[in-house]
Amino acid sequence: MTNPFPTPFGRYFLVGKIATGGMAEIFKAKLIGVEGFEKTVVIKRIHPFWSTSRDFITMLVDEAKILVHLNHPNIVQVFELGKEADSYFIAMEFVEGIDLRELLNKLQQQKKTIPQEFCIHILIEALRGLHYVHHRSLKDRGPLQIVHRDISPQNILLSYDGHVKVTDFGIAKAMTQTHETQTGVVKGKYAYMSPEQASGQTIDLKSDLFSCGVLLYELLFHQRLFSGKNDIEILDKVRRVQIDWPEPSEKISQELLLVLKKALALKPEDRFTNAEEFLQRLEECLPHSKRNDAPEMAKFLADLFGDEIHNRRLLEREITQRTEDFIRKTKVIPDVSGETVSIVESYTELEPEKKIPFFFKVQRKIERVFRPFLLHRRAAGLLLMLSILIPLLGFGFKKFVWEETPIEPAISDQTQVSNSPKRENSLENPESPLGDISGGNVVFHEVKKPEPELTQPIRVEPAITPVKKKVPSFGSLRVNAVPWGKVSMSGYIQGGETPVIRGGIPEGKYLVTVSNPALQKRFTATAVMRGGKTTHCNADFEGGGGMRCR
Numbered sequence: 001m002t003n004p005f006p007t008p009f010g011r012y013f014l015v016g017k018i019a020t021g022g023m024a025e026i027f028k029a030k031l032i033g034v035e036g037f038e039k040t041v042v043i044k045r046i047h048p049f050w051s052t053s054r055d056f057i058t059m060l061v062d063e064a065k066i067l068v069h070l071n072h073p074n075i076v077q078v079f080e081l082g083k084e085a086d087s088y089f090i091a092m093e094f095v096e097g098i099d100l101r102e103l104l105n106k107l108q109q110q111k112k113t114i115p116q117e118f119c120i121h122i123l124i125e126a127l128r129g130l131h132y133v134h135h136r137s138l139k140d141r142g143p144l145q146i147v148h149r150d151i152s153p154q155n156i157l158l159s160y161d162g163h164v165k166v167t168d169f170g171i172a173k174a175m176t177q178t179h180e181t182q183t184g185v186v187k188g189k190y191a192y193m194s195p196e197q198a199s200g201q202t203i204d205l206k207s208d209l210f211s212c213g214v215l216l217y218e219l220l221f222h223q224r225l226f227s228g229k230n231d232i233e234i235l236d237k238v239r240r241v242q243i244d245w246p247e248p249s250e251k252i253s254q255e256l257l258l259v260l261k262k263a264l265a266l267k268p269e270d271r272f273t274n275a276e277e278f279l280q281r282l283e284e285c286l287p288h289s290k291r292n293d294a295p296e297m298a299k300f301l302a303d304l305f306g307d308e309i310h311n312r313r314l315l316e317r318e319i320t321q322r323t324e325d326f327i328r329k330t331k332v333i334p335d336v337s338g339e340t341v342s343i344v345e346s347y348t349e350l351e352p353e354k355k356i357p358f359f360f361k362v363q364r365k366i367e368r369v370f371r372p373f374l375l376h377r378r379a380a381g382l383l384l385m386l387s388i389l390i391p392l393l394g395f396g397f398k399k400f401v402w403e404e405t406p407i408e409p410a411i412s413d414q415t416q417v418s419n420s421p422k423r424e425n426s427l428e429n430p431e432s433p434l435g436d437i438s439g440g441n442v443v444f445h446e447v448k449k450p451e452p453e454l455t456q457p458i459r460v461e462p463a464i465t466p467v468k469k470k471v472p473s474f475g476s477l478r479v480n481a482v483p484w485g486k487v488s489m490s491g492y493i494q495g496g497e498t499p500v501i502r503g504g505i506p507e508g509k510y511l512v513t514v515s516n517p518a519l520q521k522r523f524t525a526t527a528v529m530r531g532g533k534t535t536h537c538n539a540d541f542e543g544g545g546g547m548r549c550r
Helices: 054-067 100-109 116-134 171-176 205-221 231-240 254-263 275-284 294-330 358-373 378-393
Strands: 007-009 012-020 024-032 038-046 078-084 087-093 097-099 156-159 164-166 341-345 415-417 444-446 474-482 486-489 493-497 500-506 508-516 521-529 534-540 546-549
Touching (some): 012 038, 097 294, 100 294, 116 156, 116 275, 116 294, 205 254, 254 275, 474 486, 474 521, 508 546, 521 534
Antiparallel strands (some): 007 012, 012 024, 038 087, 078 087, 078 341, 097 156, 415 444
């Protein structure tokens, strides 16, 4: 059978199918850019059944608007929620590794157990991510009050580098709060629910903490906490929190057992206050000599999945080569300006604008109106002052002759540059809102030579009406980096972490700087802004590809 991949999908290439679930098909995908830029992502393509549900899509969009604000080492980042033709999709961070269910299955196959220190390490890292999400707030709307609702082994990812990440925030909420699930049928993984969630009650962050307790029990005792012949029996055990507690032993200390019992308390008020308190109590159960970090976790996974890791990396090289061959032969490159509609995109929050004095507000308004005729923004302030002084002094303005000239005109002995303040090139002064001098017009005035004594009367030419010019339009800038970077563009972006999207930038040329302090690298490139267009800047800190803007 012919391999259907790679397949163009909007601005992505689908390069392989990972899984098929009840909500979506999950693909590994690549985002291909200029000069060899490449980023691997995960695409969750929503099934047609859910895509036709207006309630579900509305909920998914609302959740995605919140999820794009989550950026934490223990959280799988959501890049965008989009629509390609009739298919809705979610683009997410790709984690090269396994989920917790795969780890448990592998240990069972090899008849091994996971050391207690690794059990606690996995839970602590997951709780770090949950604590960040539970208490995330935005300046313009306050606490987000996010609850995961589906903490289960499939949603805890372990990278081969030893990092632990929680995924699929907000998806469960969209599925459980649409009209398809409001008839008393509880969707989800029943064995990992909290009692209040299994009973259809209102839940909060303590529901997620209970689910983490269920995971910890399964990791420590190598068996599911709630099991039964069918879903009804499982739900009944969850609602009553029916647990057969073992006696403390050398493997499971009394202190650890007490932490587990508190996490799995029937009433939410009897559990830990938040995820941070939970993880701190777990840390106290292990001496410093037994505490692990990412390198130890990576070694543990390499010992278990050595062959799989080797084969996956060989496959990755094969996929990259196949994708490059496909592009070279078909000359098909995803078009970012095609039919793909990005409903919600990840971006870096910008600081709110400070209060501006009244004088400068008026100055900005005058600047916008007279921008075609002004060569420097300070001229707006000068014009404002003149407009106040002249009526008081009783003088009138003389009429000036304004005419358009080429970008780089040849200056004859009949003309000289106007005395208007000189506009700085935006590459040297990026704060200039008018951009590069090559993107605007230089105004020249006629120089009157000394008039000779004439015996005949001088013919007076009629005044020339100033030529009205179109106000420059604005463009947008999108900056991305591999693996990540901090973006600066004077006057518009100050230290935002990628991916960064900024609109409302006047036409012109600007210097964009992307730095990665961890790698001690810094790239700078020129971004040309065009009206109604999006300029893309991509920085590659890993492959040495530098930075390009197009």
